[in-house]
Amino acid sequence: MKRGFTLVELAVVIIIIALLVAIALPQFMRMQEKAKLTEARLMLDSLKKAELSYYAKNDRFTRRWTDLNGWVDASAGGPIRSNRWWTITIPSASDTQAVLRAQRKSGVFSGRRVEFVVSNDGTVTEQGDFPGV
16 A cells, blocks of 8 residues: 555645635735834824824924924834834924824835824824725
8 A cells, every 4th residue: 555645636735725825915915014004103193192292382383303302202212203114204384284294115015105184173184195905
């Protein structure tokens, strides 16, 4: 009695594994992008809170990072301006609103952005170009 697998049986197993990988990989990549987008939103939310605190005291928003150092966790060295995936900026700030932007540095969505527009009444509007993620 022979033991082992035939070449056809091995080929069938390899084909099944390849199909499962082909189905799972795009979903995995999509979930990874969602996690990175959530990270950007959390960084912008922290910056939004700092801007609103600054506004409450000064009746205006600011574009200067040094103005916000007292409004965020000092152990972190001030607001997070950048990490591996995102660059955080404050492109505009006025007496009535501030625009906070996270722009993707690398990967499939390199150059795409998500923005929070923070108004002096505390409302936040999210804008960006991440459809379907």
